[in-house]
Amino acid sequence: MSHDVQKKYLWHNxxxxxxxxNSIKAQTNAHPQITAFGDSLKPGVKVVAVTxxxxxxxxxxxxxxxxxxxxxxFYVKDRMASRWKNKIDIYMGVDVKAAKNWGKRHITITYGVPLE
Structure with missing residues (x-):
């Protein structure tokens, strides 16, 4: 991450x-390449969905x-179903094997809140 991006945010763990x-119909809905916010997904973009x-x-x-x-x-570009709490879903394109290999993990993430 560039130093300029680092300075624009207050970072929290x-x-x-x-x-x-993945962006496949079996995991999402009839429009698996469109996020809840209306962004387009394509393999290679760094996107997470949040609760x-x-x-x-x-x-x-x-x-x-x-x-x-x-x-x-990664950037928050998608939302998850309301039944989940304190969870992120990492977009992994159409690589179902990579998503399955990731599985379910309990991790610490760092996110940036814009400085005003």
Whole structure:
């Protein structure tokens, strides 16, 4: 992450349950390439979906997220079903094997809240 991006945010750590998903109909809905916010998904983009409670804690649309064990910065571009709590879902394109290998983990993520 560039130093300029680092300076634009106040960074927070939070423990979450992290799973992974793919843009295939069997895992989402009839439009698996469109997020809940209306963004288009394509393999290679770094996107996470968040639960409503995390959204309310500051993981809003376009929030940058660093995930231990994965390279780069992901951005909140999708929402999860209301039945889940304190959970993120990491977008892994159409690589179902990678998503299954990730499985379900309890991890600490770091997310940025814009400085005003």
């Amino acid at each position: 939070i423990k979450v349950t992290a799973t992974a998903y 409503q409670d995390l959204y309310e804690k500051g993981l809003k649309y376009n929030t940058p997220v660093k995930i231990n064990g994965l390279q780069g910065v």
